[in-house]
Amino acid sequence: MCAEAKPPCLVAASANFSVRDRLSTNPFCDKERTTMRYLTAVLVGLGGMFLAVSHAAAQPPAGAGQPAVLRALDLDRNGVISAEELNKAADSLRKLDANGDGELAVVELLGARRRGPGAQPANTSGVNTLEKAPLPKDDFEQRVLGVLKDMDENQRAGNMNVPLNDGRFLRLLVEAIDAKNVVEIGTSNGFSGTWMALALKRTGGKLTTFEIDHGRAELARKNFARAGVSDIITLIEGDAHEEVTKLKGPIDLVFIDADKPGYPDYLTKLLPLVRPGGLIVGHNMNRPSPDPKYVEMITTNPDLETLFFHMNDAGIAVSLKKR
Ligand SMILES: C[S@@+](CC[C@H](N)C(=O)[O-])C[C@H]1O[C@@H](n2cnc3c(N)ncnc32)[C@H](O)[C@@H]1O
Known part of the structure; x- marks a missing residue:
């Protein structure tokens, strides 16, 4: 179990994404902490971008209106990115790679919508908030x-x-x-x-x-x-x-x-x-x-x-x- 205190960025991230409470109950080893730091930095950056774009003061509701990256990470759409969802983060983020180039551009992370000619779509993951995964008929x-x-x-x-x-x-x-x-x-x-x-x-x-x-x-x-x-x-x-x-x-x-x-x-x-x-x-x-x-x-x-x-x-x- 890691004895080190939570990094400050984690607290900052929690202000936007409610990860603090969940993480505080879950011990992380060094390797996991390294992954966490990376993910936290990503989340903090994206959280900042999202707030700048939306001017939202409070935590945004799950689903509609959130950047694609949050929708992708918050698999159960409950507004909280749990430790389990963080463990699946790499796979979740990979799904945002709309053009399959192995990298995530800002437009893929945010999925921001612009109006007018050349408008960008609501998200880039191909996973919309109202739709569910395909259901096998047989x-x-x-x-x-x-x-x-x-x-x-x-x-x-x-x-x-x-x-x-x-x-x-x-x-x-x-x-x-x-x-x-x-x-x-x-x-x-x-x-x-x-x-x-x-x-x-x-x-x-x-x-x-x-x-x-x-x-x-x-x-x-x-x-x-x-x-x-x-x-x-x-x-x-x-x-x-x-x-x-x-x-x-x-x-x-x-x-x-x-x-x-x-x-x-x-x-x-x-x-x-x-x-x-x-x-x-x-x-x-x-x-x-x-x-x-x-x-x-x-x-x-x-x-x-x-x-x-x-x-x-x-x-x-x-x-x-x-x-
Ligand atoms: C965007 S990918 C296709 C993705 C595929 N439709 C899918 O979603 O699974 C484009 C493909 O077209 C192939 N391609 C490019 N030029 C071609 C050509 N002149 N004739 C046949 N295939 C070509 C590329 O090798 C590449 O595999």
Whole structure:
């Protein structure tokens, strides 16, 4: 047990985040204390930023209005970051890494919302305050969701996966339009593809997904296999700009999430294959943003109805090919 007194920063942190009482009843060894000091410094800094932004004098209520980092750490949303939640802090913080670069930018920590053009979303974690974790309907969903959870928690680094809620949104779209033929540009390790495959197993459809990086493609194959969805997925390794020219329509939904300058080319090549009533979904409309020409193309074509969804700092464009 540590005999050393609580560091002053811990008391300062407690003023904002109510950790003092919980911690004072929990002994910490040196290693844990080192972790605690790091976390405390993070919390103090973020607490200060939050207070500066909100001008709130009192402890903010749990959930709505709090920075993304607090929502992420306060797993049970009770307004207190318990010792147990602190022990899980590294995993919780990792979920804020919306762009999967292994680091947390201020915008990812705060998830601050700005209004107007280029607005940032309410949070960057992809975990909104009103939503709950996905609920498995049956054994199949349980299996797939288990693999997705593992990918979400352990494979994000370097794989640039969509945030969790963007994956859920893709599943929702695919299942809602009863898609049979889905095309994905940018497989990575198969996170978004597995979300869509979850829906395609229900609709009786299939996914064709393109990846230029061999290592990520290999990992995706393994993930598809353990999720039990390999039979409905064709993973094509190579440059999608060339490979998509071999595709045949009709396509129900195209999901574009690869090289950002390439979005206009993907749209030009694939839009003619999308069926009337089909969807073109573009990822990263905010950050890292695609070639502005893509936004121009999907917002000025009278054959398309396009809306932008900002559930996190990535941003999704959904374009309906009108009937
Ligand atoms: C943002 S990641 C895709 C993440 C994935 N959709 C997910 O959420 O799991 C983009 C991927 O596109 C791949 N990529 C980039 N340019 C490509 C190209 N020309 N053809 C095929 N894949 C490409 C990259 O190797 C990278 O794995």
